[in-house]
Amino acid sequence: EAQVTQNPRYLITVTGKKLTVTCSQNMNHEYMSWYRQDPGLGLRQIYYSMNVEVTDKGDVPEGYKVSRKEKRNFPLILESPSPNQTSLYFCASQPGRANTEAFFGQGTRLTVV
Amino acid sequence: AQKVTQAQTEISVVEKEDVTLDCVYETRDTTYYLFWYKQPPSGELVFLIRRNSFDEQNEISGRYSWNFQKSTSSFNFTITASQVVDSAVYFCALSGFTGGGNKLTFGTGTQLKVEL
Numbered sequence: 743e744a745q746v747t748q749n750p751r752y753l754i755t756v757t758g759k760k761l762t763v764t765c766s767q768n769m770n771h772e773y774m775s776w777y778r779q780d781p782g783l784g785l786r787q788i789y790y791s792m793n794v795e796v797t798d799k800g801d802v803p804e805g806y807k808v809s810r811k812e813k814r815n816f817p818l819i820l821e822s823p824s825p826n827q828t829s830l831y832f833c834a835s836q837p838g839r840a841n842t843e844a845f846f847g848q849g850t851r852l853t854v855v
Numbered sequence: 856a857q858k859v860t861q862a863q864t865e866i867s868v869v870e871k872e873d874v875t876l877d878c879v880y881e882t883r884d885t886t887y888y889l890f891w892y893k894q895p896p897s898g899e900l901v902f903l904i905r906r907n908s909f910d911e912q913n914e915i916s917g918r919y920s921w922n923f924q925k926s927t928s929s930f931n932f933t934i935t936a937s938q939v940v941d942s943a944v945y946f947c948a949l950s951g952f953t954g955g956g957n958k959l960t961f962g963t964g965t966q967l968k969v970e971l
Contacts, residue, residue, distance in 0.1 A: 841950045
């Protein structure tokens with residue numbers, strides 16, 4: 743079954759404690775990205791990757807890092823989380839050609855206290 | 856810059872009523888794509904439709920229909936004979952050639968509540 747898998751689904755952490763949210767896809771897609779969803783703001787892109795070792799900033803990259811060492815994995819790293827990063831996070835995967843439908847993971851609800 | 860506006864924050868209807876969700880977009884790209892996604896209470900994002908800027912034909916899929924009007928930069932979504940299972944947040948989104956050609960710019964969403 744084609745899917746995008748994120749872990750964990752829920753996470754409560756404290757300010758400053760580094761964390762990683764994992765994302766894996768089994769569709770051999772070139773393009774992967776991370777979005778955050780906040781009330782009244784919709785979803786906003788944090789980072790994207792067009793292929794292995796190729797990453798770039800989206801609209802709201804501050805406070806986040808990503809890496810793309812393998813095609814299937816695209817982890818999101820928060821080196822020093824702060825309360826304003828409390829949000830619902832989605833990983834998305836798309837084929838390399840432009841303007842395609844995005845396949846989303848189940849979401850990770852992160853709370854930073 | 857790209858922008859998607861969903862002016863309706865929340866809509867409540869009674870089951871079997873028809874309901875239209877509005878979406879207005881802005882882009883400088885001459886080629887672009889429009890999408891609708893559904894987010895049920897369980898939280899996942901479900902793809903509903905993708906339409907390119909050269910195809911202005913309306914589309915119907917069961918109880919769902921979409922009206923794309925380039926002249927007014929709108930891509931509205933109508934649910935006919937709504938059902939309780941249609942209760943969800945609906946997002947309209949746009950992609951062009953920024954962000955590697957696959958970045959989705961989302962609207963703020965419309966919460967649809969369908970009551971018995």
